[in-house]
Every structure is written in C-alpha cells, then in structure tokens.
Amino acid sequence: YAKSNTKGKHQFFDPAMDEQLKRRLNVIKELKGALENDEMVLFYQPQYCLKTNQYIGVEALVRWFKPDGTIISPMDFIPAAEDSGQIVHIGEWVLKTACEQQVKWTQEGLPPLRVAVNISMRQFKDPNFIDYVHETIQSTGINPKYLELEITESMLTEDAMVFIDQLSMLRLDGITVAIDDFGTGYSSLSYLQRLPVDRVKIDRSFIRRVESNQGDKTIVSLIIKMGHELNLQVIAEGVEDQEQTDVLVELGCDEVQGFFYAKPMHANDLKELLLKKQP
Ligand code: C2E
Ligand code: MG
Ligand code: MG
Ligand code: MG
Numbered sequence: 001y002a003k004s005n006t007k008g009k010h011q012f013f014d015p016a017m018d019e020q021l022k023r024r025l026n027v028i029k030e031l032k033g034a035l036e037n038d039e040m041v042l043f044y045q046p047q048y049c050l051k052t053n054q055y056i057g058v059e060a061l062v063r064w065f066k067p068d069g070t071i072i073s074p075m076d077f078i079p080a081a082e083d084s085g086q087i088v089h090i091g092e093w094v095l096k097t098a099c100e101q102q103v104k105w106t107q108e109g110l111p112p113l114r115v116a117v118n119i120s121m122r123q124f125k126d127p128n129f130i131d132y133v134h135e136t137i138q139s140t141g142i143n144p145k146y147l148e149l150e151i152t153e154s155m156l157t158e159d160a161m162v163f164i165d166q167l168s169m170l171r172l173d174g175i176t177v178a179i180d181d182f183g184t185g186y187s188s189l190s191y192l193q194r195l196p197v198d199r200v201k202i203d204r205s206f207i208r209r210v211e212s213n214q215g216d217k218t219i220v221s222l223i224i225k226m227g228h229e230l231n232l233q234v235i236a237e238g239v240e241d242q243e244q245t246d247v248l249v250e251l252g253c254d255e256v257q258g259f260f261y262a263k264p265m266h267a268n269d270l271k272e273l274l275l276k277k278q279p
Contacts, residue, residue, distance in 0.1 A: 027080040030066070035093055039065050042097050043264035046273070047116070047235060047257045050249055055274055057114030057148070059257060060098040061264045062090070082122045091123045092132055099140035099147060101267050110274050116148040116178060121155045124162065130169055137173060144174035150201070151177065153185030160191055167196045178235070183223060193230055200227050204238020207258070211243040221251045228252070 034040060044058040064072040081087040095117050102115040123129055137144050149170065156163060156179070167177050178199035179187075183206055192200075202223050206216050220236070227234040236248050239258030248256055262273060 024080045024083065027077050028084045028086065031064075031077060031081060031084070031086050031090075034064060034066075035089060037067070039067065040090065040093060041065055042094060042101070042267070044101070044115075044267060044270045045257060045264040046262050046270065047114070047255050048261050049255050050245075051254060054111075055113070055261075056255060057116060058270065059116040059150070059264075060094060060101075060118070062094055063264075078120065082120055085122065087120050087122050088126050091120065092136075094118075095133065096136050096140065099136055099142040102142050102146055103140055105267070105271060105274075108271060110271060112143070112146055113274075114146045114148055114176070115142075116150050118150045118180065121159075124151070124155070124166060125159075130166055133170055133175070134173070137175075145176070147175045148199070149175060149177050150180040152180045153182050153187045156187040156191055156195070157185060160187075160195075164195060171196050171198075180237075183219060189226075192226075197232060199233040199235055201257075202234065202236045202253075204236075204258070207236050207238045207244055207248075208240075211247045217247060217251075220248070220253075224251050224253050 041063045043061045043063055045061060046055045047057040047059065048054070049056040062074050062078075064074075064077055066072060078087065081090055098115045098117050102113060106112050126132075133149075136142075137147065149167075151163070151167075171177060176198040177196060178201055179192075179195075179197055180201050181203045182200040184203045200223065202220055206220050206223075209216050210220050211217070224234045233254045235255035235257060236244075236253050237257050239245055239248065239256045239260045241260050244258075245256060245260060262270075265273070
C-alpha cells in the first residue's frame, strides 16, 4: 500500500483505483477504535416462514454510526476491514452481540428466534475461530440450535476443504449453516452435496424479477428443487412485494426475507414488531 504513494509506482495506478485505495486506507484508519467507542450497531431483519406463516428468525446486519452522524453501510467498510484484519475483531463482537440479543429476546417473552450471523473468509481462516464460537455459545448461554452462520457461496470456491472440517465441527454443537447469495458464485454441485450446510439463501438478484422474468423464475425454481432434494431449507432474500411472495409460495420456497416483511431494524423495534404480529 505504501508504495502507491511513491511517484515511480503511482503511474501504474488507474486514478479511480487510486481513489478507491485511498478511501479504503482512510476507512481502515477510522475503523480503529470504532468498536471501543461503541460506534458499531447491530440491526436485525426478520425472516418469515411461508410454511407456518410466522417469523422464525433474524439476520444480524452491522451498521457503523460514525461520530460525525453518518451511518456507514457494511458494504462500505467490511471489505476494508477484511483487508486489514479488523474484521476478526468486529466479527467477534457481532457474534457475541447477536447471541446475547437472542437470549435477551427469549427472556423478554418472544418465541425463540434463530439468529443468523454473517461470517467472512478472514474469520474462518483465523485459527481461533472455532474456539471463539464455542466460547460465545457458553458465555452467552444461547441454545446453539438457534445460532446460524452465513457463509457466501464465493467463499466455497476458495478453500472448500477448510470449510468442510470447520463447519462439521461447529454443526456438532447444533448450530446451523446457511449459504448466502446463492446462485451468484461458482460452487459446484458436488460441493453442495458434501458440505455440512442446512440452508441456501437465494440471492436477491434472482428475486427482483422473479414474477416477470421467466429465466429468473426457472433458476429460482431449480434452486428450490435442488435444495429440497439435498434436504436443505431454502430462503429467498430481497423479497420486496406481494407478487414475488406469491411466486415463491407457488414454487415451494420455505422462507423469505426482505423489505416487504421488514427492513433491518434496532433490536427493540424488532421486539415490538414481533410482539404485535405474534401475540
Ligand atoms: P447479505 O448478508 O446478503 O445481507 C442482505 C443485505 O440485503 C442487507 O444489506 C439487507 O439490508 C439487504 N436487503 C434485505 N432485504 C432487502 C430487500 O428487500 N431489498 C433490497 N434492495 N435489499 C435488501 P446490508 O445490511 O447493507 O448488508 C450488506 C452485506 O454486508 C451483507 O449482505 C453481508 O454480506 C455484509 N454484512 C453485513 N453485516 C455483516 C457482518 O456482521 N459481518 C460480515 N462479515 N458481513 C456483514
Ligand atoms: Mg447474509
Ligand atoms: Mg445475502
Ligand atoms: Mg447479498
């Protein structure tokens, strides 16, 4: 990185790339201390079961509230945090906070919700990852069957064997595993069959026009059929309207998540929503 500032190297950079690099370095600098200063906040987006017609889980989605009042989306800092390794620390906080919240909601009288946490490649490669998950389960007292880890399909192509072992170990504890953004990566079907996973999340790019585009509908239908053949649950992400929901019901999709049901929100707002909907 330092070399990008020296004149000789500079010319090899496309100016737009250089800008992007500077922004990324700046984010890394600003991220230092963000956790300690309580600038990270977890939002939760509900997941709805189409078979039982009830909210069944939530996905934890991190937000960065900077002291200057701006809210930074994870898309704008997770990649930088992965580069710098800060994601490990952030990810540990996310996991612990999400598990604590799950326990708190249950104590507050909500039906127990599954809480899904996004895990990045860098976290998986961290030698303490498995231990940290174990410790977090113990220290928070979460029933592991309500903890789900989300990994993206693109991670599977990188180092699949690392995953198979680690995921199998974690699943022995009772936690579940979902493959996020499914359909956008290049994971082979044989991986899917061998991988210790419980759920696939159909990427929102296929859901966007599922009611109007025959090609997208066919892909969604095939993912659902394939998932069910492999004994996996299937959830669709990015569901924004009734028409999309109708198609997903018709195709036999198990669960849905999206703005049509609710946007990601603060823990207390989610509690109120669920108390209203599930008295
Ligand atoms: P993701 O895991 O695929 O999460 C779903 C994203 O889709 C979320 O964006 C969510 O707000 C958005 N979304 C949900 N429903 C709809 C909808 O109906 N329409 C549209 N247009 N969007 C919808 P968000 O919160 O900005 O997160 C973006 C990505 O950042 C996540 O994608 C995930 O990959 C990553 N991320 C978020 N939190 C964490 C985290 O704690 N750790 C790690 N490693 N990654 C995270
Ligand atoms: Mg996710
Ligand atoms: Mg996703
Ligand atoms: Mg996505």
